Amino acid sequence: xxxxxxxxxxxxxxxxxxxxxxxxxxxxxxxxxxxxxxxxxxxxxxxxxxxxxxxxxxxxxxxxxxxxxxxxxxxxxxxxxxxxxxxxxxxxxxxxxxxxxxxxxxxxxxxxxxxxxxxxxxxxxxxxxxxxxxxxxxxxxxxxxxxxxxxxxxxxxxxxxxxxxxxxxxxxxxxxxxxxxxxxxxxxxxxxxxxxxxxxxxxxxxxxxxxxxxxxxxxxxxxxxxxxxxxxxxxxxxxxxxxxxxxxxxxxxxxxxxxxxxxxxxxxxxxxxxxxxxxxxxxxxxxxxxxxxxxxxxxxxxxx
Amino acid sequence: xxxxxxxxxxxxxxxxxxxxxxxxxxxxxxxxxxxxxxxxxxxxxxxxxxxxxxxxxxxxxxxxxxxxxxxxxxxxxxxxxxxxxxxxxxxxxxxxxxxxxxxxxxxxxxxxxxxxxxxxxxxxxxxxxxxxxxxxxxxxxxxxxxxxxxxxxxxxxxxxxxxxxxxxxxxxxxxxxxxxxxxxxxxxxxxxxxxxxxxxxxxxxxxxxxxxxxxxxxxxxxxxxxxxxxxxxxxxxxxxxxxxxxxxxxxxxxxxxxxxxxxxxxxxxxxxxxxxxxxxxxxxxxxxxxxxxxxxxxxxxxxxxxxxxxxxxxxxxxxxxxxxxxxxxxxxxxxxxxxxxxxxxxxxxxxxxxxxxxxxxxxxxxxxxxxxxxxxxxxxxxxxxxxxxxxxxxxxxxxxxxxxxxxxxxxxxxxxxxxxxxxxxxxxxxxxxxxxxxxxxxxxxxxxxxxxxxxxxxxxxxxxxxxxxxxxxxxxxxxxxxxxxxxxxxxxxxxxxxxxxxxxxxxxxxxxxxxxxxxxxxxxxxxxxxxxxxxxxxxxxxxxxxxxxxxxxxxxxxxxxxxxxxxxxxxxxxxxxxxxxxxxx
Numbered sequence: 001x002x003x004x005x006x007x008x009x010x011x012x013x014x015x016x017x018x019x020x021x022x023x024x025x026x027x028x029x030x031x032x033x034x035x036x037x038x039x040x041x042x043x044x045x046x047x048x049x050x051x052x053x054x055x056x057x058x059x060x061x062x063x064x065x066x067x068x069x070x071x072x073x074x075x076x077x078x079x080x081x082x083x084x085x086x087x088x089x090x091x092x093x094x095x096x097x098x099x100x101x102x103x104x105x106x107x108x109x110x111x112x113x114x115x116x117x118x119x120x121x122x123x124x125x126x127x128x129x130x131x132x133x134x135x136x137x138x139x140x141x142x143x144x145x146x147x148x149x150x151x152x153x154x155x156x157x158x159x160x161x162x163x164x165x166x167x168x169x170x171x172x173x174x175x176x177x178x179x180x181x182x183x184x185x186x187x188x189x190x191x192x193x194x195x196x197x198x199x200x201x202x203x204x205x206x207x208x209x210x211x212x213x214x215x216x217x218x219x220x221x222x223x224x225x226x227x228x229x230x231x232x233x234x235x236x237x238x239x240x241x242x243x244x245x246x247x248x249x250x251x252x253x254x255x256x257x258x259x260x261x262x263x264x265x266x267x268x269x270x271x272x273x274x275x276x277x278x279x280x281x282x283x284x285x286x287x288x289x290x291x292x293x294x295x296x297x298x299x300x301x302x303x304x
Numbered sequence: 305x306x307x308x309x310x311x312x313x314x315x316x317x318x319x320x321x322x323x324x325x326x327x328x329x330x331x332x333x334x335x336x337x338x339x340x341x342x343x344x345x346x347x348x349x350x351x352x353x354x355x356x357x358x359x360x361x362x363x364x365x366x367x368x369x370x371x372x373x374x375x376x377x378x379x380x381x382x383x384x385x386x387x388x389x390x391x392x393x394x395x396x397x398x399x400x401x402x403x404x405x406x407x408x409x410x411x412x413x414x415x416x417x418x419x420x421x422x423x424x425x426x427x428x429x430x431x432x433x434x435x436x437x438x439x440x441x442x443x444x445x446x447x448x449x450x451x452x453x454x455x456x457x458x459x460x461x462x463x464x465x466x467x468x469x470x471x472x473x474x475x476x477x478x479x480x481x482x483x484x485x486x487x488x489x490x491x492x493x494x495x496x497x498x499x500x501x502x503x504x505x506x507x508x509x510x511x512x513x514x515x516x517x518x519x520x521x522x523x524x525x526x527x528x529x530x531x532x533x534x535x536x537x538x539x540x541x542x543x544x545x546x547x548x549x550x551x552x553x554x555x556x557x558x559x560x561x562x563x564x565x566x567x568x569x570x571x572x573x574x575x576x577x578x579x580x581x582x583x584x585x586x587x588x589x590x591x592x593x594x595x596x597x598x599x600x601x602x603x604x605x606x607x608x609x610x611x612x613x614x615x616x617x618x619x620x621x622x623x624x625x626x627x628x629x630x631x632x633x634x635x636x637x638x639x640x641x642x643x644x645x646x647x648x649x650x651x652x653x654x655x656x657x658x659x660x661x662x663x664x665x666x667x668x669x670x671x672x673x674x675x676x677x678x679x680x681x682x683x684x685x686x687x688x689x690x691x692x693x694x695x696x697x698x699x700x701x702x703x704x705x706x707x708x709x710x711x712x713x714x715x716x717x718x719x720x721x722x723x724x725x726x727x728x729x730x731x732x733x734x735x736x737x738x739x740x741x742x743x744x745x746x747x748x749x750x751x752x753x754x755x756x757x758x759x760x761x762x763x764x765x766x767x768x769x770x771x772x773x774x775x776x777x778x779x780x781x782x783x784x785x786x787x788x789x790x791x792x793x794x795x796x797x798x799x800x801x802x803x804x805x806x807x808x809x810x811x812x813x814x815x816x817x818x819x820x821x822x823x824x825x826x827x828x829x830x831x832x833x834x835x836x837x838x839x840x841x842x843x844x845x846x847x848x849x850x851x852x853x854x855x856x857x858x859x860x861x862x863x864x865x866x867x868x869x870x871x872x873x874x875x876x877x878x879x880x881x882x883x884x885x886x887x888x889x
Contacts, residue, residue: 140876256812
């Protein structure tokens, strides 16, 4: 007994390091594999249903076997891109929704970038009376459930005849994005040294020139961040468009409609196909943008 | 909670101590009792009281500032009239006609735009009005008791103001000026029934415009007075060109933010003001049907919610408890799992760190709405993936008895497929699944964030710990954890506020279901009762938009104000604490 113990200790003394390493590697990789399985299962569900030829979700493939790989077809996509819910439409439902959303996203992006850089510039380079309380107020106001304001927005749109007009919908997105973006742009522009503007002002540049030629180019990275965020927001917002654009569908509205048992057609499998078509580009952009995730943090890191 | 725990521990220690060393304990007892039993609640109460007093003090300060400002304004006018009567008269001429003072000061470039704005207002008012018909019609169809002159003939502004303050006067079927009010009348506009909702909406817009006009008017008077004073003091009147240049330079910052301000006013502030006001009315579904008029209701709805009606209070508490639980638990689980994943991926025992990280961030990269809708299919009642996988693996019954054992499936949980979101005895199961799905969606964000933070911890700290012989547990406990926590604390707060208002997580996943048993729903809440997994925000939504004939906007607005006060105060407080926010530029 005694002999045995001491030999075990000897073994551990000599090889314990390796044992520990082996156990460590095994455990971490088992844990990671389990999580990869958990993460990938719903994603696999979406992908395999989207590319399966079946008409009902319950008949879709379960596991990634060779058979399911072989039966991949684009039938669902053909359906998605050709289905028209009414006759006399210029475009099938999904492409129409896609183009509408693309229009909204583009307008939103352009306006958000222009207005945020203007406001950011004004807020970092000039004294504006009451700017901090108002910014604080705006950011706080966004905590109010936004759809409660929608009764008013709906009435406003009806009074001015803006219903079903994607341009005015994008104005709402712009208004909603400005306070937070101002907050971010301000943090960034503040780090652009003021001596640059002063030098330019001595050379006779006007305020506008200083902004366009000096500050905005230097703030290009943060502008890119804002632009991407602004571009992505409309794709997956459902409630706002469903209220102000009842007869002009966006992609999110299409996705919800396909998934809603109360409407026809109720086609979860087409939802999977349409959702993937949107999710993949968004996913790629997000993965590319992951380095910016610390922006939210650096704003908070200076907590005093 | 903490205080109670400590008190219990103290009592235990006292008891044990009494057995071992009675003398010593006796000496210290009052001190211990004071320190652990009395002091914490007293301190807490004092803390809360000071906060409340501070709040009232700041509200009082604000009110005082407003009163002082108004007083100063009038005192200023009286002083001006007394000491500079001539300049005052210049200002007074702008009172009678906006811009007139500027013309008399020979500043046509200021007077013309001011007058122009006023004329535009006047023109719009006249064009949209029916004043020309008024004399003839009033003669032939006189009103027996009240004549709503501006309702019948006013243009957009006068009619809008009338509508805003009265919110309509006549419903269909009423008799007015010898005729019957109908829904639509093309010959006589004023015979159409009032739609309070439209009146209120237009009223708010008109009110904002009219306030703008008044602000301009006051500016015009003040400017005429001040400029005249300057002229009298011997200063030269600016030429148009220098004026433009000076204004452009001086107010450049204001000019470039005007578009943003206008958009925010139109799409954030006005809607906010509107819904805020709805809380003080009787606005429910009867209004949209034009069978009733909106009336200012004061605090009636608030009183219903907070006391008079026990049904509201009861259900509000239920929903609020689940909302708070959901917000806290989902934020914590997401944070903890993200932390664990970050530690594991960054540990030295992992090959191909980048590959693992790329796979594990996928739930963050996929748009939340898409994954939520996919999950609502995964946990579908009959053909969902979860049930199919369980059946395929032959584990369905084991899974059900496991959930029963956990207490998640109710007594009448049913047989066959597991009804994740649909059976009303399975509410706890639905809640559990919501939190799990939220965990799936949320952990990668914190994993990324904490991975980033881990990289910023200086290596010297660990080296110093190694020299002192610290174990890896100690290193985590005293270096890694505090560092990460301090860096991410603000994000935890924003995550909490986000989850508190995480409409999508409920709406797209369960739609609020399963519902309550009809017998349990009190009569007052018929049609607007929450589902068992509804959080406040999704309940508000269904109350305002998805309850058909039972839509109760005023109730929804009251609850929204409540959410706003809770969450808005937290976030404003937290934002105002950020050093970066208050730094001068």
